[in-house]
Amino acid sequence: MRYWLMKSEPTDVSVDDLAALPNQTVAWYGIRNYQARNFMRDQMKVGDKVFFYHSSCAEPGIAGIASVSKLAYPDATQFDPKNKYFDPKATPENPRWFNVDVKLAKKTRLISIKELREHPQLAHMRILQRGNRLSITPVDPKEWEFIMGLI
DNA sequence: GCCAACGTTGGC
DNA sequence: GCCAACGTTGGC
Numbered sequence: 773m774r775y776w777l778m779k780s781e782p783t784d785v786s787v788d789d790l791a792a793l794p795n796q797t798v799a800w801y802g803i804r805n806y807q808a809r810n811f812m813r814d815q816m817k818v819g820d821k822v823f824f825y826h827s828s829c830a831e832p833g834i835a836g837i838a839s840v841s842k843l844a845y846p847d848a849t850q851f852d853p854k855n856k857y858f859d860p861k862a863t864p865e866n867p868r869w870f871n872v873d874v875k876l877a878k879k880t881r882l883i884s885i886k887e888l889r890e891h892p893q894l895a896h897m898r899i900l901q902r903g904n905r906l907s908i909t910p911v912d913p914k915e916w917e918f919i920m921g922l923i
Numbered sequence: 924g925c926c927a928a929c930g931t932t933g934g935c
Numbered sequence: 936g937c938c939a940a941c942g943t944t945g946g947c
Contacts, residue, residue: 805942828933885934903940905932
């Protein structure tokens with residue numbers, strides 16, 4: 773089993789939004805970065821654990837714990853011309869973008885990026901590196917355990 | 924297949 | 936709103 777951190781903009785889907793969804797599950801649609809896609813398509817398995825992270829907001833940070841609840845499948849938004857994630861080069865026969873489903877396990881207190889930066893044990897986390905833009909990143913098991921200890 | 928230009932991300 | 940970082944695009 774692997775551990776991940778997945779960014780969501782709370783104005784799009786916040787941890788409270790996720791908690792209110794049927795089965796507390798959301799399709800992680802709209803990923804248009806190959807590295808992030810490959811993580812979902814090639815590596816994520818049902819049961820993998822996920823830190824649900826709020827980004828591009830007043831208080832960026834980890835807001836919940838979730839898990840992968842469905843293996844990657846073609847992202848429906850790529851086929852819809854009216855959708856902002858429409859990709860004219862994608863076809864149902866040859867889809868380009870995939871997403872998994874993510875199910876909330878529990879909302880946590882907000883562990884801000886500022887707090888994460890205070891711990892030397894977490895200094896190598898991808899999310900904390902300068903210039904990091906990847907919205908889905910693997911989390912080291914030791915980092916996962918450490919952060920679980922903060923919650 | 925190089926690389927300049929451009930667009931996007933996301934913390935601050 | 937700024938801007939550094941980095942991914943993508945497209946002309947050559």
